[in-house]
Amino acid sequence: SQTIHQWPATLVQPVGSPLSLECTVEGTSNPNLYWYRQAAGRGLQLLFYSVGIGQISSEVPQNLSASRPQDRQFILSSKKLLLSDSGFYLCAWSSGTFGYTFGSGTRLTVV
Amino acid sequence: GQQLNQSPQSMFIQEGEDVSMNCTSSSIFNTWLWYKQDPGEGPVLLIALYKAGELTSNGRLTAQFGITRKDSFLNISASIPSDVGIYFCAGKNYGGSQGNLIFGKGTKLSVKP
Numbered sequence: 385s386q387t388i389h390q391w392p393a394t395l396v397q398p399v400g401s402p403l404s405l406e407c408t409v410e411g412t413s414n415p416n417l418y419w420y421r422q423a424a425g426r427g428l429q430l431l432f433y434s435v436g437i438g439q440i441s442s443e444v445p446q447n448l449s450a451s452r453p454q455d456r457q458f459i460l461s462s463k464k465l466l467l468s469d470s471g472f473y474l475c476a477w478s479s480g481t482f483g484y485t486f487g488s489g490t491r492l493t494v495v
Numbered sequence: 496g497q498q499l500n501q502s503p504q505s506m507f508i509q510e511g512e513d514v515s516m517n518c519t520s521s522s523i524f525n526t527w528l529w530y531k532q533d534p535g536e537g538p539v540l541l542i543a544l545y546k547a548g549e550l551t552s553n554g555r556l557t558a559q560f561g562i563t564r565k566d567s568f569l570n571i572s573a574s575i576p577s578d579v580g581i582y583f584c585a586g587k588n589y590g591g592s593q594g595n596l597i598f599g600k601g602t603k604l605s606v607k608p
Contacts, residue, residue, distance in 0.1 A: 476537075484585075486530075487537050
């Protein structure tokens with residue numbers, strides 16, 4: 385069966401520091417991969433999606449970037465975090481046919 | 496772009512009450528999905544609907560794919576405290592960007608024991 389792993393679960397980082405969040409999927413190949421951000425108790429904002437290795441689409445211009453170095457690995461990065469980057473980050477995958485399966489999320493607090 | 500209007504934004508109910516929430520769209524969707532997000536967790540798929548008019552149940556949850564393909568509702572019967580969370584509707588149009596889902600802004604449900 386397919387599983388999605390996202391880490392770390394929580395992260396406290398100072399302003400100006402770099403960021404790297406990782407997401408991996410097991411049990412499937414060539415998944416569509418997604419990064420979402422969620423402000424406290426609010427809706428889901430799509431940040432990036434990828435349909436293949438090295439293929440990244442950005443939905444919202446911001447201080448973040450994404451990379452897909454391997455088929456089942458999706459990384460969210462920043463060179464210098466801002467206070468406004470705080471939030472709950474969710475990775476998700478889909479086969480392109482059915483719904484998304486989400487990871488358990490990373491709570492990022494920028495201080 | 497496509498948008499989903501999900502209502503209500505939040506609900507405060509007593510345990511045992513029934514709950515109803517809905518999503519509407521200005522565009523036609525081929526698939527409607529309902530997710531629940533527990534606090535501090537990722538959303539989990541509750542019900543998927545693939546045909547206009549389809550009515551599907553999952554325990555105390557019932558969802559329908561509107562006949563116009565522009566709306567869907569989710570009902571929860573006899574609510575219990577563990578129903579607390581944020582419920583998201585999502586629609587997919589296979590003509591859309593890479594088959595991506597469009598999410599509603601969520602309905603936050605609070606249940607008073």
